[in-house]
Amino acid sequence: MENSNKVTRRRIYSREEVCVGCRLCEIYCIAAHSEYKNDLIKTFKKISKRRPLPGIIVEERKPISFGLQCRHCEEPECVKACITGAMQKNPETGVVTNDAARCIGCWTCILACPYGVIRRDYRERKIASKCDFCMENGGEPVCVKNCPNEALYIGNVVEESNMVEESNRGFREMEGRA
Amino acid sequence: MSYVIIGNSTAAVGAVEGIRKYDIETPIVIISDEPYHTYSRPLISYYLGGKVAEENMYYRSRDFYEKNKVKPILGIKAKSVDFDKKEVVLQDESKIQYSKLLIATGGKPFIPPLEGLDKKNVFNFIKFDDVKEIEKVAVKGSRAVVVGASFSGLKAVEALVQRGVNVTVIDIMDRIMPRVFDETASSIALKTLREHGVEVLLKTTVEKIIGGENAEGVILKDGRELPCNFIILAMGVRCNTDLVKDTKLKINRGIVVDDRMRTNIPDVYAAGDAAEGYNFIEGRNMEIAIIPNAYRQGETAGENMAGKERLFNKGFIMNSMPLLGLSIISAGLSESGEGIRVKAIYKNRENTYKKFYIRDKKLVGYLLINDIDRAGIYTDLIRREVDISLFEDRLGEEGFGFVSLPKEMRKERMLGG
Numbered sequence: 138m139e140n141s142n143k144v145t146r147r148r149i150y151s152r153e154e155v156c157v158g159c160r161l162c163e164i165y166c167i168a169a170h171s172e173y174k175n176d177l178i179k180t181f182k183k184i185s186k187r188r189p190l191p192g193i194i195v196e197e198r199k200p201i202s203f204g205l206q207c208r209h210c211e212e213p214e215c216v217k218a219c220i221t222g223a224m225q226k227n228p229e230t231g232v233v234t235n236d237a238a239r240c241i242g243c244w245t246c247i248l249a250c251p252y253g254v255i256r257r258d259y260r261e262r263k264i265a266s267k268c269d270f271c272m273e274n275g276g277e278p279v280c281v282k283n284c285p286n287e288a289l290y291i292g293n294v295v296e297e298s299n300m301v302e303e304s305n306r307g308f309r310e311m312e313g314r315a
Numbered sequence: 316m317s318y319v320i321i322g323n324s325t326a327a328v329g330a331v332e333g334i335r336k337y338d339i340e341t342p343i344v345i346i347s348d349e350p351y352h353t354y355s356r357p358l359i360s361y362y363l364g365g366k367v368a369e370e371n372m373y374y375r376s377r378d379f380y381e382k383n384k385v386k387p388i389l390g391i392k393a394k395s396v397d398f399d400k401k402e403v404v405l406q407d408e409s410k411i412q413y414s415k416l417l418i419a420t421g422g423k424p425f426i427p428p429l430e431g432l433d434k435k436n437v438f439n440f441i442k443f444d445d446v447k448e449i450e451k452v453a454v455k456g457s458r459a460v461v462v463g464a465s466f467s468g469l470k471a472v473e474a475l476v477q478r479g480v481n482v483t484v485i486d487i488m489d490r491i492m493p494r495v496f497d498e499t500a501s502s503i504a505l506k507t508l509r510e511h512g513v514e515v516l517l518k519t520t521v522e523k524i525i526g527g528e529n530a531e532g533v534i535l536k537d538g539r540e541l542p543c544n545f546i547i548l549a550m551g552v553r554c555n556t557d558l559v560k561d562t563k564l565k566i567n568r569g570i571v572v573d574d575r576m577r578t579n580i581p582d583v584y585a586a587g588d589a590a591e592g593y594n595f596i597e598g599r600n601m602e603i604a605i606i607p608n609a610y611r612q613g614e615t616a617g618e619n620m621a622g623k624e625r626l627f628n629k630g631f632i633m634n635s636m637p638l639l640g641l642s643i644i645s646a647g648l649s650e651s652g653e654g655i656r657v658k659a660i661y662k663n664r665e666n667t668y669k670k671f672y673i674r675d676k677k678l679v680g681y682l683l684i685n686d687i688d689r690a691g692i693y694t695d696l697i698r699r700e701v702d703i704s705l706f707e708d709r710l711g712e713e714g715f716g717f718v719s720l721p722k723e724m725r726k727e728r729m730l731g732g
Contacts, residue, residue, distance in 0.1 A: 148732060196718040205717060208732025214691070217329070217614065218607035218633075220357045222374045239371055241361050244687060248635040248644045249607055251698075252732070253689030253716055257642070294732070301335045301383055 142298040146211075146231040147291050149268075149278055151203045156288035158202030162280035163191040169271060169279040190256050192268030193280050204280060204289055206268035207254050209233045211296040218249035224265070228299035232270045240264040316341065317386075318620055319403055319411055321393045321558065322419030323347035324356055325606050326587025326613030328375055330417050331383050333617020333625075343385045344411055346403065350390035353379065354443060356421075357470070357606065363446040363453065364474035372443065393558055398580050415582045415620040418559060418570060419613060422552030422588035422604055431524025436545035440471045441552065449547065455479035458543040460533050462521050464491040466636055468549030469504075473639055476511050483514040483541055485521060495634070495649045495682060499661055500668055503684055504641060511639050521546075554589045554602050567591055569602045574628040576616035584620060586612035596631045596647050596679050596697070603630045629698055635687075644687045647680030647697045648672045655679070660711045669711040676704045689716055 164177065170189040173179035180188065193206040209226070213233050216224045223239035224246055226232070235246070242263025247255050258266035271278045281289045318334055320327045323345050331343055354372040361367040380387050392406040396416070403411045424439040426432065436452055439445050453459065457480050461468050464486035475482045486493065490501035491508075508515055521533045524546060532542040554569030565571045565579040569591035576584045576592070586592075587609035591600045608630050615627035633646035651657050651672065659670040665685070671693075672680035678696045692715070696703060701724075703710070709719040717725045 151729060194716070196714070196716045198714070198718040201718055203718075203729075205729065210732045214607075217610045220606045221355045221371075222376075241358070241367060243357070243635055243637060244642060244644065244690075245607065245635040246691075247687060248633055248646065248690050248694055250691035251695035251728075253692040255691075257688070263637070297336070299335075300337065300339045 142300070143295050144231070144298040145293050146209070146296050147270075147276075148208060148294050149206060149270075149281055150290055150292050151205060152288045152290070153201055153203035155286045156203045157286060158195065158197050159285065160195050161283055161285060162193050162204045162289060163195055165279040165283040166191045166193050166268075169274055170269075175274075175279070187260060189260075190258050190266045192266070194254055194256075204284075205252060205254055206280065207233060207270075208252055209268075209270060211294070214249040214251060215246035215255065218245050220245050228301070230270075230272065230276070231296060232272055232276075233267075234269055234272075235265050235267065237262075237264050316412065316414035318343045318415050318417070319413035320345045320417045320419060321347075321396075321403065322417070322421055322587065322589070323349065323351075323353050323387070323389065324419070324421055324587065325374070325609040326419035326421075326590075326616070327417070328353055328379075329610040329613025329615075330419065330584075330586060330617035330620070331379075331385055333614035333619075334621045335383050336618060337621040337623050339384070341414070343383065344413075345380070345385055345387045345389075346391065346393050346405065346411065347387070347389050348392035348406075349442065349444070351443060352377065352387075352389075356441065359440070359443055359446045360467075360470035360474045362443070363450060363471070364477035366477070396559055396562065398563060398583065401582070413582075416584065417576075417613070417616050417620065418564075418578075418583065418585040418589060419587045419609075419616075420555045420558055420589045422602075423555040423557070424548060425551045425553050426548060427550065429521060429524060431526070431530065434524055434526055434530040435528055436530045437524060438545065438547050440467050440547050440549045446474075449545070450478075452545045453478050453480050457481070457545070459483070459545055459547065460485065460521070460541055460543045461547045461549060462486075462533075463549035463551065464488075464515065464517075465494065465549070465551065466492070466634060467552075468547070469638055470636070471547050471549055472508070472513055476513060476639065481512070481514075483516060483543070484508070485516045485519060485535070487518065487520045489518050491515065491517070492643075495645045497650075497670070497682075499659070500643075500670070500682060500684060503666060503668060504638060504643070507639050507641050552588060552604055554591065556589055567600070571600060572612075574615075574626045575619045575624065576612055576627070577619065584616040586616040592630050593628050594630050594632070595628060603632055605632060605634060607633060631697065633694060635690075641685060642687045643682075643684050644690045645680075645682040646690075646694050647678075648674075649680055649682060658707075658710060671710045673703070673707065676702045676707075678703050678710070692716065 168180040171180040223236040355374040461484040570585035588604040618625040667686040668684040670682045
C-alpha cells in the first residue's frame, strides 16, 4: 500500500570559513521584503518602524561568523508544534511559511525550532517571522545572490514528497458511511 | 474498511497527516462529539480575549477533510467500542466498522468535589463551547474568580483582563505556575499580573460556591468570601478515557501506548492527551498534555496505522506562553533534584530570567522569561541528549547560538534540516 515519491529540494547552506560578518545578507533580505522591493536606499532611509526583520540570523563570536536561516526542514518541528496551523510546509515547493493572518505570536515555533531561526516580529500584530526562501522573488534567495564571498550557497537535498498532493485533487464525495 | 479516529483535535489531525503520507486510498472516518471543523484548543483564550475571530479558530483549512479523504461525523458522541467486532457504536446506535482505530479523545477538566458546582456561571476552560458561554457573562466591569494559576488558568485571566473584567485568581500552591516556576519566576509574573489589576491569592483554595441559581461568589478555605459574577475552574486536565473504561484496553492514568502508539489491543492506537506515552526525560510512561506532543503522537500513530514502522519515543513537556506582555518558554524538567545541577541568570533591569537544569552532562530542562530568542536550540539539546560538557558554561550567555557550540557539532548540525 506504500507509495513514496522522492523530490529534490533546494536548501541554503553557509560556509563560516569565508564569511566576514559583513551582514549584507541581512541588508538585502530586509530590502527584498520591504515595500520598496530591493531598493536599499529607500528601505533604510524612508522606513524604520515598518522595516521588516531579516530572515537570516548572522551569528558572530570573533573571529567566527556565519549566516543561518530557516532550513525548510523535511520534518519541520515548528509546523508540528504550531498551535494554530499557521505554520505549514508547502507540499509542492517544500517551503515552510507562516500564515501571518493566523499566527497569534504564541512563540511555540520558537520553542520548537532546533535552529533558532524564527524571530518575534512586534511591528503590527505579534507574529513569528522567518526566511521564506524569497518565494516572492522567484525563489532565488537574495542573501545568497548578494553574499560577496559566496559564504552562502544553495545545495540540493532529497525529501519524500507529500502523497496527498501528488494524488488526484478534488476527491469525489464519499458515499454513505464507511 | 477504513481507519477510524475518535477525536478531532491535534492528535487526530496529526494521525490523518501521518496516514496520508503513505496511504492515500483507504477512507478515514473522524468521530467527534463537538460539531466544529477541527479547531485549535489553545485559541479559546484568544477568542475570549477578542484577538481571534471564530473563522480563524480552525486548526486546518476548510478543505482539510475533503483533501485527505476524511469523512467527518461531527456532533455525535461515540458511546462505546466493541474491540472484538472492531466497531465503534455511536450515540445514535449506528455502528462504524474499523480496520484500524485511533483513540484521541483528549483531556477532560479535573473538577474537585465542591459544594455549589451545579450553579450557573461555573465554567471549565477547555473547549470552544466553554468560551462561547463565558463571553456572554464576561462583560466589562464584571467580577470573575479563576481557580488555578497554571497555563490554562492564566490564559483565562489574560483574556478576561483584555475584556475589562475584574479578575481574582486563586491557587493552592505558594506560587503561580507551580509546576514550572520557582520563586523568582513566580514573582516576575506576579508583578505583571498585579500591574494589570489582577488579584492573586496563593496558598488557599475554594471551599464552596455560593449563590442562588447563579453563582454569586466563593468562600475560601480561610473563611474569606469573594463575591463574583462567574467562576472559571482551571485546575488541570485528566486523560479522557471515559469511552473505554472497564474494557480490556489497558489504562493507567491514560491509555498505555508503546513507542509506535499501539495499545494492548491489536489494531487499536491512542495518542494525545488521552494517552500515556513515554517521557524520555522522566524515563517512564506518563501523560504529556501539550500540543507538540499530541501532534507527534498522532502523526506516529497514523504512520504505523498505514503500515509504516515509525517510532516516537522523544516525548517531553514543553510550553510557550505569552502572558500580558511577558514571554515565557519552558521545556523538560523544571525542578531540582538528586543529581541535577541548576544554573540561573536573573537580570532585574531587563526583567529576564533564564534557568537551566543539567543532569550527567546533559541539558534536561530550562525556563526562559522574556529573553526567549533561539529557545529551540536548547530544546534540541534536550531532545537529542547532547553532551554539553564542552560548552555548558555558555548556556544562557548573550548571543547563545550555534556559534557557542564546538565547531564539529556546529558544522554537522548546520548541514541538517
